[in-house]
Amino acid sequence: MSPALIITAIVTILAAATVMSLRNLVHCALAMAITFSGIAAIYLQLSAEFVGFAEILVYVGAIAILIVFAILLTRSGESPEKSVLTSGWGAGIVVSVLVFTALGWAVLNSAGLPKAATAAPETTVKNIGEALMGKFILPLEIVGLVLTAAMIGAVIIALKEDPKTDNSGRKS
Amino acid sequence: MGNMFTALDQIFVNVLHWLVSFVPEPWHPFASALLCISFILMVFPAFFSIITIFERKGIGRIQNRYGPNRVGIPFTKIRLCGFGQFVPDGLKMLTKEDIVPRAADKLVHFLAPVVMLIPVLLAYAVLPFGRKMTMTDYDAGLLFFFAIGGAVELAVFMAGWSSRNKYSLLGAMRAIAQMISYEIPLILSAVTVVMVVGSLKLVDIIAAQNHYAYGIAQWNVFTPWGLLGFMLFFIASLAESNRTPFDLPEAESEIIAGYFTEYSGFKFALFFLGEYLGMFAISGLGITLFLGGWTSPVSFLTWIPSYIWFFTKLITIIFVFIWIRATLPRMRMDQLMNFAWKFMLPLALINILVAGIWHFMAVDWQRWIVCSFLVVFSYVILGRGLMRGQKLGKRNYRYAE
Numbered sequence: 037m038s039p040a041l042i043i044t045a046i047v048t049i050l051a052a053a054t055v056m057s058l059r060n061l062v063h064c065a066l067a068m069a070i071t072f073s074g075i076a077a078i079y080l081q082l083s084a085e086f087v088g089f090a091e092i093l094v095y096v097g098a099i100a101i102l103i104v105f106a107i108l109l110t111r112s113g114e115s116p117e118k119s120v121l122t123s124g125w126g127a128g129i130v131v132s133v134l135v136f137t138a139l140g141w142a143v144l145n146s147a148g149l150p151k152a153a154t155a156a157p158e159t160t161v162k163n164i165g166e167a168l169m170g171k172f173i174l175p176l177e178i179v180g181l182v183l184t185a186a187m188i189g190a191v192i193i194a195l196k197e198d199p200k201t202d203n204s205g206r207k208s
Numbered sequence: 209m210g211n212m213f214t215a216l217d218q219i220f221v222n223v224l225h226w227l228v229s230f231v232p233e234p235w236h237p238f239a240s241a242l243l244c245i246s247f248i249l250m251v252f253p254a255f256f257s258i259i260t261i262f263e264r265k266g267i268g269r270i271q272n273r274y275g276p277n278r279v280g281i282p283f284t285k286i287r288l289c290g291f292g293q294f295v296p297d298g299l300k301m302l303t304k305e306d307i308v309p310r311a312a313d314k315l316v317h318f319l320a321p322v323v324m325l326i327p328v329l330l331a332y333a334v335l336p337f338g339r340k341m342t343m344t345d346y347d348a349g350l351l352f353f354f355a356i357g358g359a360v361e362l363a364v365f366m367a368g369w370s371s372r373n374k375y376s377l378l379g380a381m382r383a384i385a386q387m388i389s390y391e392i393p394l395i396l397s398a399v400t401v402v403m404v405v406g407s408l409k410l411v412d413i414i415a416a417q418n419h420y421a422y423g424i425a426q427w428n429v430f431t432p433w434g435l436l437g438f439m440l441f442f443i444a445s446l447a448e449s450n451r452t453p454f455d456l457p458e459a460e461s462e463i464i465a466g467y468f469t470e471y472s473g474f475k476f477a478l479f480f481l482g483e484y485l486g487m488f489a490i491s492g493l494g495i496t497l498f499l500g501g502w503t504s505p506v507s508f509l510t511w512i513p514s515y516i517w518f519f520t521k522l523i524t525i526i527f528v529f530i531w532i533r534a535t536l537p538r539m540r541m542d543q544l545m546n547f548a549w550k551f552m553l554p555l556a557l558i559n560i561l562v563a564g565i566w567h568f569m570a571v572d573w574q575r576w577i578v579c580s581f582l583v584v585f586s587y588v589i590l591g592r593g594l595m596r597g598q599k600l601g602k603r604n605y606r607y608a609e
Contacts, residue, residue, distance in 0.1 A: 090355070
């Protein structure tokens with residue numbers, strides 16, 4: 037492991053821990069943006085350029101902004117008074133350690149895991165593009181269709197209601 | 209003779225190699241990166257300070273006044289036409305008191321200008337300033353540029369939210385809504401170039417434009433889809449860098465200074481710097497995609513060093529930015545959104561289709577006619593659709609009785 041990887045990993049995990057422990061939700065969202073950038077940096081160190089840039093473009097550029105706006109529009113900026121830890125935090129730690137051990141044990145002993153490290157495949161942006169446009173064209177089209185449907189739905193929800201129809205004619 | 213021009217063209221690259229050769233071998237990549245970074249940190253802020261004077265003087269001339277014309281070299285009679293103004297301007301910014309509102313979120317308020325500047329400076333890493341003058345030549349350089357640009361929105365939000373000021377928050381909301389809306393036509397207009405060139409690498413995009421027919425360069429802007437793409441890119445880049453007529457996020461007459469209302473002193477200067485450096489970077493990308501990057505427009509001027517061509521084009525585009533700022537009034541929010549979603553987005557989508565037709569039709573005069581017709585036709589139809597229902601005409605004044 038290179039020192040750069042260790043540093044990015046530590047920053048990412050610290051930021052992720054901050055997301056869970058801060059009380060102010062906007063601070064949490066900003067810490068989450070740091071986590072996303074850290075994950076992108078790890079992708080870049082593994083020379084997965086496309087995934088790294090897509091991570092920044094989608095998660096830091098769009099998802100973080102979306103979260104921040106959702107927080108701003110749905111609640112006041114006041115942070116809750118009560119502690120972030122619930123009363124049963126001790127039991128929570130025990131359960132999470134157990135689940136982690138079980139999952140880790142299952143993954144390490146699974147037959148699907150290659151025992152020896154395989155050579156990293158040569159993936160360039162060009163290969164990814166050709167795969168998306170050739171082999172995986174159908175999933176891509178389906179994703180496009182689903183997103184279009186979601187967008188039309190969002191537009192319909194945001195549409196100004198006709199003043200003639202009263203609240204009874206309103207769905208949802 | 210030819211050798212001399214090649215040497216002049218590659219002078220910065222050779223100086224870099226010469227400087228790097230002083231450090232021991234294992235440190236070469238590190239030293240080279242450090243020198244490249246210091247090059248960017250020296251050249252572009254210096255360029256920024258010159259451009260601020262250029263802008264103030266230019267707008268002054270357009271508005272029939274002089275602009276700054278006093279500051280020159282101290283204790284002499286030399287006044288340099290006022291081009292020394294940026295030194296006292298900078299000193300004033302540095303020495304001003306840094307005011308932080310009591311209710312502000314101190315940490316986020318402090319970090320916002322820094323977060324603003326980092327992605328903007330990172331964007332310069334992939335821009336080719338001249339022949340063999342690219343800092344990092346990523347395979348997906350274009351994607352890197354757009355990905356990094358997305359982080360600026362977060363900085364704008366941080367500034368607007370942490371100030372605990374209505375005007376700041378309103379400015380940030382406006383800025384983010386505008387940036388997200390105009391990012392779509394910006395990226396879609398760049399996609400046409402990627403489709404035709406077949407690469408996301410900025411060096412390849414320039415190489416594809418670096419040949420001449422009848423002595424005139426074959427830049428992307430000299431094709432129907434390229435011209436439309438460049439126009440869309442240019443308008444979207446005006447909006448992305450918050451310039452007039454898209455400067456609603458910092459509309460002085462409505463919301464004081466938008467998201468940086470509560471910033472003073474050096475932090476304000478950092479926002480100002482970040483905004484201008486972002487403008488240069490996005491203009492540089494426009495030059496690379498559509499205006500041939502560092503290549504010469506005519507074949508008999510190819511001996512002029514490549515970086516001079518790049519900066520000449522950059523200054524020309526910045527001049528158009530300043531000219532537009534001095535000419536056009538600010539748009540209204542609904543006009544801004546209508547323009548982005550009902551005009552620019554469909555036009556950018558049609559342009560992708562036009563670029564595809566251009567790519568697959570035979571290299572002939574027919575494709576010029578088909579593609580030009582499509583571009584002009586869609587422009588007229590969409591433009592009429594946008595103007596429909598708008599009451600344009602003489603303004604109707606109402607007076608109190």
